[in-house]
Amino acid sequence: MIGKRRRLIVSLSVTAAAVTVSLGLLFLILGLTVFKPTDPITTVDSISLADLDFSVDVFKLRVYLNVSLVTNVTVMNPNRVGFKYSNSNAYLRYRGNDVGEVSIPAGKIGGRSTRNLSIGLALMADRLISDSDFYSDVISGRLEFQTQIRLSGKVRLLFDIHVVAYATCDLEIHLISRTLVNQICVYKTKILQ
Ligand SMILES: *[C@@H]1O[C@H](CO)[C@@H](O)[C@H](O)[C@H]1NC(C)=O
Ligand SMILES: *[C@@H]1O[C@H](CO)[C@@H](O)[C@H](O)[C@H]1NC(C)=O
Numbered sequence: 001m002i003g004k005r006r007r008l009i010v011s012l013s014v015t016a017a018a019v020t021v022s023l024g025l026l027f028l029i030l031g032l033t034v035f036k037p038t039d040p041i042t043t044v045d046s047i048s049l050a051d052l053d054f055s056v057d058v059f060k061l062r063v064y065l066n067v068s069l070v071t072n073v074t075v076m077n078p079n080r081v082g083f084k085y086s087n088s089n090a091y092l093r094y095r096g097n098d099v100g101e102v103s104i105p106a107g108k109i110g111g112r113s114t115r116n117l118s119i120g121l122a123l124m125a126d127r128l129i130s131d132s133d134f135y136s137d138v139i140s141g142r143l144e145f146q147t148q149i150r151l152s153g154k155v156r157l158l159f160d161i162h163v164v165a166y167a168t169c170d171l172e173i174h175l176i177s178r179t180l181v182n183q184i185c186v187y188k189t190k191i192l193q
């Protein structure tokens with residue numbers, strides 16, 4: 001009698017263990033396939049000069065410069081679930097220093113959809129004027145800038161997955177022709193667990 005009950009308990013625990021292992025495997029496979037997060041794909045479609053004004057005061061040796069850029073970006077979320085982003089920023093850099101910054105309002109991109117963002121960046125000239133290389137660049141007529149867009153968000157699968165997408169573009173502004181040339185962008189995504 002006792003032997004039979006023990007056998008029943010043993011076979012029940014074996015079944016329970018088998019079910020647990022199968023469920024674990026099922027979740028693992030789902031986690032690696034259906035629920036595997038894929039990085040959002042950021043693409044810079046265009047960067048355009050919205051405004052460029054400059055004047056040189058030869059007597060005071062000063063340059064007055066206003067630059068504003070519009071960067072249009074497409075963010076594609078390849079996941080089945082939404083991508084929520086927050087705390088995002090775009091920066092304008094000159095010789096490694098931030099000379100302009102704008103925050104990108106939080107938003108959500110649905111599963112398997114794209115969203116276009118239009119980001120305006122303006123130069124804070126007082127930060128730039130203190131750079132001594134600025135004068136020689138202005139005299140050469142070419143100013144090199146870098147823009148960086150940093151989108152930080154999460155994809156909710158079995159648990160939240162934090163993703164940061166960066167798009168960094170180098171560009172050159174020609175003062176005399178008022179054009180923006182040589183635009184090269186690189187993209188990077190980091191998954192923070
Ligand atoms: C730059 O913008 C400011 C404010 O909008 C304006 O007062 C200034 O005249 C502009 N500078 C140039 C060189 O256009
Ligand atoms: C950037 O996006 C804005 C707003 O959608 C649009 O008005 C503008 O024409 C776009 N610029 C370029 C160069 O595509």
Ligand SMILES: *[C@@H]1O[C@H](CO)[C@@H](O)[C@H](O)[C@H]1NC(C)=O
Binds near residue numbers: 045074115116
């Ligand atoms: C987003 O921008 C891309 C590239 O400029 C364009 O092809 C697409 O139609 C735009 N989508 C929307 C919803 O405006």
